[in-house]
Amino acid sequence: MNTSIDPITVEIFHNHLLAVAEEMGVTLVQTAFSTNIKERRDCSTALFDGTGQMIAQAEHIPMHLGSLLGAVEAVLVKYGRAGIQPADVFMTNDPYHGGGTHLPDITLVTPVFVGDRLIAFVANIAHHADVGGKVPGSTSGDSISIFQEGLRIPLVRLAAGGIVDEDVLGFLTLNSRTPAERQGDLYAQIAANTVGSRRLGEVVAKYGLDRFDRLCEMLLNYSERLMRAGLTGITDGHYHFTDYMDDDGITLNRPIPVSVAIRKTGSEIEFDFSESSPQVSGPINVPFNALFATVFYCLKVIVGGTVPSNHGIYRPVRVVAPAGSILNCTEPAPVGQRIDTCQRVADVIFGALADAVPDRIVAASNSSVTTATFSGINPSTGAYFVYLETIAGGSGAHAGGDGMDGVQVHMTNTSNLPIEALEMEYPLAVMRYAFRKDSGGAGEFMGGLGLVRTIEALTDGVVFSGLADRQQIAPWGLRGGKDGLPGRYTLAPADGPERQLTSKVSNVTLRKGDRIRVETPGAGGYGDVRKRSADRVREDVANGKISSAFAARQFDVAV
16 A cells, blocks of 8 residues: 655645634634634634644734644643643643743643544633733733733633533633633634634544645645755845834833844754843833744744744744843733734844845835724713724835835734724724824835724723824834835823823723723834835825925935
């Protein structure tokens, strides 16, 4: 009997795995309760083999990779293969013990059995709008400890044999301001894993147990070969770049360095972040798993978007960050807004490799997950609500053209919450939602525009908290391109003058008629401004992307 496996079969197998992961994602989104998951799709799904190696990840949120990797490994370490039973569901969110990268991200892991043999795992992660903590929404700009950021969930068995442990569930929901929503979202996560386990079992039945294991190993080896081949396209050498966070929101009212030294040799590469800042008092610290996920996102962008996302791509790569640094923090450092720092990590990696692979690098993007959280009592229902939104910005210009306007970039990939859904569920009104004129950096190719979103409170007592960066340090341009505009938060009271808020602000109580205006950063331009034709500049003015004054000032074009 011929037992050989050809490359076409491996590719078909890979797509079968992706289909399972993607169906899990669809199930989670369509059954979730919260707007953050059912509308904004702040969730991810992945599959792992029986040893805990990731074999497929659906294209959702790059940041979630770090959480998924840590959780499956933690299940195997804590329970061992003998302690894992069919239809078990394990839950965790703790960044310091293999559970995630910040507390609102709750990960669920389910084993997949064929008979009595553990052959794989399915896992998903979802951002829950509130898991306790000192402020509604849990992530606070003035947190100085992870204990202020919400409930830490050690790795626990949420369900055994398919039966949910109501005591564990009750412990979690009691610590949230929106318990019914938490319960609904968790059951949606359980449903997603149930679908994934069943579908992956069908894949195993199609190929057979032994063939499934061999195909998994061949897929990992294939991804490793593709990654190594892609790395050979980067010129050998040492590369360095430093960028900065605005501040830590607490004690450091000054730029905080994020720095990388890249050493590329043959088909291997090392990323050394030792020159970055020590960990800080505020919530912008990064657990190592989150740094790890960011590095691999960048490599996928640079060396090949067609390389399958699995454990094989990690083999040629080394990541170095000292314990106790901002990119490998130690407990109990707060980590709630770790994603903004990871956005800066992406910028410094791209900045460092701008000369090595100039045709694949974008100028600095908005690179801030500009968050607006509103909470309070909804007078129409009498229930407490937490509305969480991350508002997009500009994408960096590049050698092939202008950057995109109003998009999420790098480590996040959420959609916006439609105005109709927002106004139907919360006592809020969106007064303006538009591109932010003149926010993209000038150049031969223009940086993308940020957004303006103005939200009015329709009742007294609504509480606003904001978390952002790139409100002091502008997104940089490349090859002579100009910087994009930084972002800002503004409070416009119904009966007084407006004032700018800080980039990390908590517990601003609004009265009826008060407005919060969120302006997100644009992005850097690319190339000499003199190479952009006057006709294109006039077209930008006609399309409302830039003003006549901007055209005259940046391009010396009169409109």
